[in-house]
Amino acid sequence: MVRSNAIAVISAFLLFKTSAAINACPVTDTVFTGTQGIRYRVCPDTDLIGDSQAITPNIVSTTACAQLCDEALNCFKAVYDTQTRDCHIKANAGLNWQPNVRFDVIQAEQINIAKCPYTETTYTNNGVSNVITSKGKNFKVCRDTDLRGGSAQMINGVTTLDDCAQRCSTIDTCVQAVFDSNASVCHIKSDAKANTLIWSTDKRFDVIRQDVAAAPATDGAWSDLVRLPVIPVAAYILPEFPTSSRLMVFSSWGADAFGGAGGRTQFADYNFNSGAVSARTVANTQHDMFCPGISALEDGRILIQGGSDANVNSFYNPASNNFTRAPDLLMARGYQTSVTLSDNRVFTIGGAYSGPRQGKDGEVYDPKSNSWKALPGAKIGPMLTTDNEGIWREDNHGWLFAWKGGSIFQAGPSKAMNWYSANDTGTQAPAGTRDTDDAMCGIFVMYEPGKILTAGGSPDYTNSDANNRAHLISIGEYGQPATVERAPDMAYPRGFANAVVLPDGTVLVTGGQRRSLVFTDDNGILQAELFNPATKSWKTLAAEAVPRNYHSVSILLPDGRVFSGGGGLCYTAQVGGSTVNCNKLVDHADGQTFSPPYLFNPDGSAASRPTISAFNATSAKVGGQLTISTSTIDPKFVLVRIGSVTHSVNSDQRRVPLTSVTPSGTQYTAILPSDSGVLIPGHYYLFVLNSAGVPSIARTVQITLS
Ligand SMILES: [Cu+2]
16 A cells, blocks of 8 residues: 555656657557467556556566466556566556656557457356356357447446346347446447447457357358458459469558558468468569559559559569569559450559549550550549549549440449540540449449449548449440449448459448448448349348458459458558557458358358369460360359459459350360450459359469450
């Protein structure tokens, strides 16, 4: 007691001597991992001023103090006094963090989780384990974790975990509860389908969850979180033979931060078969590739244009694993959309986010001449939205689809749709109206040639209610109005969502938020939705663990699963600036893979997949043929162009079913579409599907013009 008072006096004295309070470690901190796996961030030369719960003398080191904190169930913050060798277990509120070389601060860290990282226990009622409650509910307890998000009811004066579990078990609607050991409160959590509940580590809380059997055959299934060394703001799959195995992702000059033009980009390489992850800084092209346009060329090179370094273009060549500088854009751009055309040129338009604000008409890159050409006739004006932030946002993220004869169909996000072409000096022609409102950062995907699904988006880029409307758009020849059909609404409004066309022609929509608001998890939609064009219906699927909003991606893997990751990225005022003030809980350097329902039998076991027993081609010409051997009965053959994605834009992906197929025993000859506006050159996944719609592991095939 006496000691406590003495410390309080010292702290009060120091309060007047030290500088302003801090909310993040001003120097490099380290991580101490406790015996249960709880992580503590140790920030040297700082103090937490305020009450201590306990002070233990003669502690030899900061690490020993962290161990002491880990052993104490109610310790979330501790301070080690390097002079007196006292370890202060601090109170959990009313603390003031300040620089002070005499002390080291230890704080339990929160990280988002998809599975309980500790040994999960079954709710025990008076010591009886595996109890089935009177409601027939069984509960599991994951200690030291929290479900952040709305509570339907907060019951005060609950002092034990068992009491909280018991109360949840007697409330019909209680599926999840959180026990707050500090405040003695039992939180009955709100319905997870109507609220964003995010699970994270947090020593203060224990999560009680009804043990509900997973139903992957109906809902699909999410993997555990894959932790990545960068926030995957952009992603692409490397074309590899016979089958791709690597996802490349990148952020900005910082793995978790951006701001300014950094002249370099942080990449990560994730092998989704082996799980191996590596990091790479790309600086040789002097290109900060944050917020770019991305397109894959016929030869497999990825052209990454503009962004934070708004004039600069980089090629990534999968064959050499090298980056090289490409000719600069004629007009500096960021947030433009680019698309690979029927003749393997790359058309790009918009991008007022970086460089000049006005008049971001189209330009086109020709790999033959390795040069850009201005397209003054490809006018940006007709595809502008009306954003409350003005032109900066109005030409962003066009919904572009390459089509026949060097044409481009623009389906959104403006309510007006347009035809463009990259021929001569470029053209533009109206193509009708999609909707009554703009739909910035909605989803758009060509699920079969000429057939497009669009959904979601918000009228303004940010701070704007998203919509749940969906449209089916059919296109014909250049200049002809598109046919628009309103599809049933999604179950959830979604801004900043992502969409992937699956081999069976259904479209998986993940993430997004009810109200678009950049750099937040607010109102995030965790449930995936699947659109089936055959029945024109949506189905709500399993929930992912982490909101995937602004700066998130999703992309199809060759095994028919989908990677969904990213979201966030922290702004710092200068290139290379410190990220200590960033909220790591909304900056998602991770992802999850989703296994769609088609990968499961009704009992939840893995569905047996069709196999490709022989496929010796690595490339084929547009209009040529592929010979594929499979023992699958009544197989279907589908090409899906390997995608690239950033900011809800994946203009590379499209699905092309092969409809002209001749069987000869177990060998099939498929005639490819003869129009390169339908079958855009580049690398594709070749899937075989069985009659139940289960896809094979895809083989990679390059589609060439000649
Ligand atoms: Cu961005």
